[in-house]
Amino acid sequence: MKLLVNFSRKRGSEPIIAKAVKETGVLIMVDRAQIDPAGGQMLIDVPRESCRLVSDKMGELGADVRILEHAVTLDMSECVDCGACISVCPREVFTFDAGWRLSMKEDRCVLCGRCVPACPHRALSVLV
Amino acid sequence: MEKSIEQINTRIREGNARVVTADEMPALVAELGEQGALREVDVVTTGTFGAMCSSGAFFNFGHADPPIRMERVWLNDVEAYGGIAAVDAYLGATQQSESRGIQYGGAHVLEDFVSGRRVELHAVSRGTDCYPRRNVTTELILEDLNQAIMVNPRNAYQRYNAATNSTDRTLYTYMGTLLPGCGNVSFSGAGTLSPLSNDPQFRVTGGGVPIFLGGAQGMIVGEGTQHSPAKGFGTLMVTGDLKQMSPQFLRAATMHGYGVTLYIGVGVPIPVLDLDIVRATAVRDEDIEVSVIDYGVPSRDRPALRTVNYAELKSGQVELHGEPVKTSSLSSYRRAREVAVALKGWVEQGKMALALPTRPIDPLKAARPMRETGRSPRVQDIMDRNVVSIGDDEVIKAAAAKLLKGETNHLVVVDREGRLVGVVTTYDVSKAIVHPGKAKVVGDIMTRKVITATPDESVDIAAQKLERYNISALPVTDTANRVQGMLTAIDLGKLFGGRWRR
Ligand code: SF4
Ligand code: SF4
Numbered sequence: 001m002k003l004l005v006n007f008s009r010k011r012g013s014e015p016i017i018a019k020a021v022k023e024t025g026v027l028i029m030v031d032r033a034q035i036d037p038a039g040g041q042m043l044i045d046v047p048r049e050s051c052r053l054v055s056d057k058m059g060e061l062g063a064d065v066r067i068l069e070h071a072v073t074l075d076m077s078e079c080v081d082c083g084a085c086i087s088v089c090p091r092e093v094f095t096f097d098a099g100w101r102l103s104m105k106e107d108r109c110v111l112c113g114r115c116v117p118a119c120p121h122r123a124l125s126v127l128v
Numbered sequence: 129m130e131k132s133i134e135q136i137n138t139r140i141r142e143g144n145a146r147v148v149t150a151d152e153m154p155a156l157v158a159e160l161g162e163q164g165a166l167r168e169v170d171v172v173t174t175g176t177f178g179a180m181c182s183s184g185a186f187f188n189f190g191h192a193d194p195p196i197r198m199e200r201v202w203l204n205d206v207e208a209y210g211g212i213a214a215v216d217a218y219l220g221a222t223q224q225s226e227s228r229g230i231q232y233g234g235a236h237v238l239e240d241f242v243s244g245r246r247v248e249l250h251a252v253s254r255g256t257d258c259y260p261r262r263n264v265t266t267e268l269i270l271e272d273l274n275q276a277i278m279v280n281p282r283n284a285y286q287r288y289n290a291a292t293n294s295t296d297r298t299l300y301t302y303m304g305t306l307l308p309g310c311g312n313v314s315f316s317g318a319g320t321l322s323p324l325s326n327d328p329q330f331r332v333t334g335g336g337v338p339i340f341l342g343g344a345q346g347m348i349v350g351e352g353t354q355h356s357p358a359k360g361f362g363t364l365m366v367t368g369d370l371k372q373m374s375p376q377f378l379r380a381a382t383m384h385g386y387g388v389t390l391y392i393g394v395g396v397p398i399p400v401l402d403l404d405i406v407r408a409t410a411v412r413d414e415d416i417e418v419s420v421i422d423y424g425v426p427s428r429d430r431p432a433l434r435t436v437n438y439a440e441l442k443s444g445q446v447e448l449h450g451e452p453v454k455t456s457s458l459s460s461y462r463r464a465r466e467v468a469v470a471l472k473g474w475v476e477q478g479k480m481a482l483a484l485p486t487r488p489i490d491p492l493k494a495a496r497p498m499r500e501t502g503r504s505p506r507v508q509d510i511m512d513r514n515v516v517s518i519g520d521d522e523v524i525k526a527a528a529a530k531l532l533k534g535e536t537n538h539l540v541v542v543d544r545e546g547r548l549v550g551v552v553t554t555y556d557v558s559k560a561i562v563h564p565g566k567a568k569v570v571g572d573i574m575t576r577k578v579i580t581a582t583p584d585e586s587v588d589i590a591a592q593k594l595e596r597y598n599i600s601a602l603p604v605t606d607t608a609n610r611v612q613g614m615l616t617a618i619d620l621g622k623l624f625g626g627r628w629r630r
Contacts, residue, residue: 087312087456
């Protein structure tokens with residue numbers, strides 16, 4: 001499950017990832033991070049069952065956490081199963097099934113956004 | 129053994145014609161042999177569904193009261209060609225909306241019509257004695273039009289070269305998003321199902337032949353524009369009634385950073401008359417080859433990196449320079465199959481009789497490039513040959529003196545052999561003089577990563593570089609990296625006027 005974490009360094013520089021890992025015992029994967037002196041935004045991946053625990057802990061540590069139910073979403077009524085999205089995705093989220101229908105592994109998505117403009121049919125969107 | 133078109137049509141009428149889709153044919157021929165397949169199969173249906181820019185439709189709107197002779201016509205703010213009779217217009221698929229740019233265009237209007245949505249018509253005129261009205265605005269649905277006849281000058285490309293990009297930045301092209309460093313390969317076409325790959329000799333494909341177009345029964349008009357079967361790139365001009373079409377097989381699309389296009393389904397039924405046709409329709413993905421073209425090279429004759437076949441392209445991965453590279457299709461193989469299956473249904477149910485061409489298509493024609501009477505200007509035609517240069521080991525003050533004297537804002541920095549090593553601008557020099565730090569010589573303050581042009585490069589390409597990198601001058605270098613001149617935005621301004629004047 002993906003969590004989008006926004007934090008600022010106003011409250012002193014708490015190492016929130018390290019603290020959250022230590023205090024919850026949950027392993028956290030950082031998919032993407034953009035950090036500057038004032039704060040930052042991170043996309044992290046945690047096991048579904050620990051998602052609440054981690055998000056509450058990070059909340060306590062002063063971060064603003066959003067649970068992303070769907071990373072990348074497909075509008076089935078617009079998709080024509082061309083496959084233009086397949087090769088631009090760095091995480092191999094998209095493949096064809098045996099009947100040449102597009103299938104997706106959303107949980108692999110790191111919300112880089114590359115596939116959105118690459119789809120000629122405006123069928124893809126990412127929620128960030 | 130041979131079959132006649134009459135025999136096949138009789139079977140179709142009686143509802144017992146044997147019809148297969150083109151992707152099933154190779155296995156069938158392998159199983160039954162060529163003679164067996166000729167005996168068994170009456171019709172092979174083909175299909176393709178992909179971006180076909182060269183598409184559009186003629187409309188007749190009926191007369192308003194008082195009547196207007198429409199000179200300029202817009203549908204949902206997309207201009208249609210009005211230079212035909214009073215209330216006729218042709219809407220091209222790639223025409224962009226005046227207000228929404230490439231997010232909405234002719235193809236979207238076609239899809240809106242076919243999906244039953246309202247479209248706003250706006251037209252203007254100077255007014256004549258017989259047509260006094262000067263403008264009209266009204267909302268229309270497809271049923272309101274007298275005619276909506278799709279006529280696509282170039283559809284159903286036999287096959288299409290695949291695309292990749294060797295440069296270090298992402299390119300947005302009509303072949304989709306091409307990642308830097310040959311990061312992906314994009315291709316188009318249905319391979320084994322492609323109509324013209326199943327009849328490359330144009331034996332039974334020609335003017336007057338009934339086809340599937342956008343979900344409706346349509347017809348081949350004749351050869352398409354840029355038809356070039358001698359090189360393996362035949363095309364078709366096709367027509368059909370837009371009113372009978374379905375959004376399942378007609379979809380608008382936007383190629384990011386490029387423009388609007390129309391995805392449309394085209395399928396041709398092929399009567400199996402003789403062994404030659406059996407062999408042609410047994411074509412497999414493996415047999416259809418295309419080049420992988422480097423779209424990073426901005427000229428007409430782009431280099432081909434290698435040859436691949438559709439089986440490799442469809443496998444999701446091809447090898448380039450010894451590395452596996454992911455492939456993506458722009459056209460939909462799934463929908464191409466749906467086209468071939470729908471067409472198969474029509475023929476099996478006796479809804480479509482076949483016909484031989486009344487106007488054959490030349491299978492040997494080759495398209496020529498444009499004859500250009502004027503030579504497009506090259507960098508060497510307009511560059512400034514009086515280049516002020518300086519050595520990288522000279523002191524900064526010397527650069528300041530040269531800038532003052534040379535009445536220029538850029539100095540090219542050269543090494544002892546006269547090769548370009550950098551550029552310094554008035555800004556770099558002023559900064560170094562106002563904040564004297566460790567920098568002593570020109571080499572300490574110059575920009576080393578210099579974007580350059582070559583003397584025989586087209587001016588349009590150089591202009592694109594200035595714009596893309598937001599710079600105001602390009603050193604022009606020969607193959608030995610010696611500076612031949614300087615091209616500035618001012619030189620371009622003399623040529624293009626307006627946009628480049630500073
Ligand atoms: S947002 Fe990026 S990672 Fe997610 S599916 Fe699109 S291309 Fe793949
Ligand atoms: S590029 Fe868009 S339309 Fe094509 S398969 Fe992907 S999501 Fe579907």
